[in-house]
Amino acid sequence: MNGRISDALLDxxxxxxxxxxxxxxxAVLRKTGRNFKALCPFHTEKTPSFIVSPEKQIFHCFGCSIGGNVFNFLMKYENISFPEAVRRLAKKAGIPLPMATREEGVRVQEKERLxxxxxxxxxYFxxxxxxxxSGKRALEYLRERGLARETMEKFRLGYAPSSWDELLSQLKEKGFSRELLIKGGLLTSxxxxxxxxxxxFPILDTQDRVVGFGGRILGKGEPKYLNSPQTPIYDKGRILYGLNFSKEAIRSKEGAVVVEGYMDVILPHQEGFQNFIASMGTSLTTGQVYLLKRFSPQVTMLYDADAAGVQATLRGLDLFLEQGVKVKVISLSKGYDPDTFIQDKGREAFSRLLSQALPLIEWRxxxxxxxxxxKTIEGKIAIAEDLLPTIAKERNLIRQREEIKQLSQELSLEEEILWIELKKIKSGRPFSKEALKVGSQPSDLLRKAEASLIQLLLQDESLVSLVQEKLGPDDFIHPEYRRxxxxxxxxSTREKSLSPAKIMDQLKNESLSQMVTSLLMEKREYPRKERALNDLIKTIKDNKLKLEYQRLEKEIREVLxxxxxxxxxxxxxxxxxxKYFRG
Structure with missing residues (x-):
């Protein structure tokens, strides 16, 4: 598919x-009036708040605020890109897509072959x-680790013998070249x-495609674990082991448990703990955190209590905080990892361990x-210096305020002192003068005015031309409403009608699409629509003029x-x- 697909074909x-x-x-949809209702597939709820509008061809959840058109739904549920959602829906409808450029076509074909x-x-493995x-020796090892045959089959576990003659012969017969096997990481250079x-351990993506492999040596030797090298279809920093099996459990439980290795996922999964995924190493990457965030609003980090495990957890915590994900932490007893803990202490003990996860700041x-x-002032200062950089990365200001309050109580230090020190931290400084002004009344009024005007335009497209005569996008102060x-x-300049679905296609942004659906689904009527429209336009224009006035006043004062x-x-x-403002 070309990088740019026409609007007509998207429609x-x-x-x-x-x-x-x-x-x-x-999801199980039930008709209620003109719409359909269901339990939200994106968060756990007992009362349905997920609405689908066949008339507007959009969905919106009043519980978690997720919404959009059919492309947005598929992107969110399957965790795929916009082009991939377009491809899938085009295939489902039997609609051919434009041929890609020759170079793009070669890349796509190569990936499919890999x-x-x-x-x-x-x-084969x-x-x-x-x-x-030799494989049966590996099979016996896996049985000793507590894995059932059904579990091995589900995770497609295998064994790579010392000789690959049979596999290489089979691949050659099917037309796969030696160069392709090298490029795919099956052969060395x-x-x-x-x-x-x-x-x-085959590594699968969220579409159940084998993208790479992990290998554990039997007996002595180094490295103990070996992963596929980087290939056109495998980027270790952008994939999480077991996510293809655990994504539904993560959604239903509203949280994922992040562990380190393959067996840390497989044995817990076998024992019913199916929301486990692994980073396949000691350190999480930004790409992995971003991927997991699409499925889960919160995570529990479960790592070894040794020094490497603690450092890995600390690095991961910062990455999650920067993405606005809520974090809890569990440290395993020294010498244990999840699968050995379950084998030694049992399923119930493991379940109790998970229930004891500490909120991030408590664990830190x-x-x-x-x-x-x-007990010493030096110790209190050291603890504050250790924790404040983490608190500074917290994007939820309510949670951040509670963390400062908790730290103040634990250390017997005044909150004001901690706030001063927090503001000194260069990274993630959230309490600037500008940020403090966000909650002031004028800003709230303006935001409501811009939201209401957008809502009117979404409800009645005949008003668009009237608004365009008096306002342009740059007159909107808040970036989301401006976009x-x-x-x-x-x-409106190129379409006869403005459907919400078309607007979302134009936006190509998940959070903005959710704002559109929220405004559309909100049951708000404007009895005196024309008057309301003029009042909203005046509020927005006056605000822009006021900003201009304040800027000129400041410039003139400085010149004087x-x-x-x-x-x-x-x-x-x-x-x-x-004269305008003072009459």
Whole structure:
């Protein structure tokens, strides 16, 4: 598919995929009046608050505020990109897409061949686990680790023998070149097997495609674990092991448990703890955090209590905080990892352990107390210095305020002192003068005015031309409403009708689409629509003029203080605005 697909074709694909039909494949919809209602597939709830409008071809959840058109739903539910959502819905409707450029076509074909090669290799490794003498030794090892045969089959576990003659012959017969196998990470640059004499853990993406492999050596040897190298379809920093199996459980439980390795996911999964995923190493990456955030609003970090495990947890915590994800932490007893804990202490003990997860700051505080003497002023300062950078990264200001309050009580230090120190931290300083003004009354009034005007335009497209005569997108102060207004105005110049679904396609932004659906679904009537429209336009225009007035007043004052000459044009404009506001 080309990087840019025409609006007309997007319309055709969207219109061919009725939103009720598409969402009906994922949720049980019940008709209520003109709309359909269901339990939200994106968060846990007992009373349905997820609404689908066949008339507007949009969805919106009044519980979690997620909303959009049919493309947005598929992107959010399947965790896929906009182009991928377009491809899937086009295929579902039998609509051919434009041919990609030759270069794009080659890349797509190469990736498809690599997926196919990896799938064949995974089947070969799986068969080798039970059909070869060395594989049976690996099979016995997995049984000793507590894995049932059904679990091994589900996770497609296998064994890579020292000789790959059978696999290479099979791949050659199917037309896969040696160069492709090297590019896909199955062979080294010298043409030798990348994995041999290792238990194999196929790594699947959220679409259940084999993108790479992890291998554990049997017996002694280094490295103990070996992962596929970077390939066109495998980027270790952008994938989480087990997410394909756990995504539904993560959604239903409203949280994921992040662990380190393959077995840390597989055995808990077998025992019913199905919301586990692994970072496949000691450190999470920004790409992995962003991926997980699409599925879960909160996570629990479960890592070893050794020094490496603690450091990995600390790095991951900062990444999650920067993305606005709520975090809890569990430290395992020394010498344990999740699968050995379950084997040694049992399922119920593991369940109790999970219930004891500490909120982030509590866990950090306990860790800091083990390192510093809280009874001394030096220890208190050290603890504060250790925790404040983490608190500074907290994007939820309510939670941040509570964390400062809690730290003040634990350390017997005044909150004001902690706030002063927090503001000194360069990274993530949230309490600037500008930020404090956000909650002031004028800003709230303006935000409501801009939201109401957008809502009127969404409800009645005949008003667009009237508004365009008096306002432009730049007259909207808040960036989100400015972008929605721009999309509405742009579409009105080239479309006969403005459907909400088209506006969302124009926006190509999940959070903005949710704002649109929220405004549309809000049951608000404007009995005197024309008067309301004029009042809202005046509020927005007056605010812009007020900002201009304040800017000119400041500039003129500075010139007078320097005893300089005032620009005549600016002076005239200032007097005009002064007369406007003061009559």
């Amino acid at each position: 055709r694909i969207r219109e061919a995929n009725d939103i009720v039909s598409v969402i009906g494949d994922y 997926y196919r090669v990896n799938s064949i290799a995974a089947d 799986s068969n080798s686990l039970v059909d070869t003498p 010298q043409g030798k097997p990348y994995f041999w004499s290792r238990i194999i 505080f306990q860790l800091a107390k083990s390192r510093f003497d809280i 929605i207004a721009q999309a509405i105005f742009d579409l 203080e320097r005893k300089g000459a005032i620009n005549q044009e600016k002076r005239t404009r200032y007097l005009e605005l002064l």
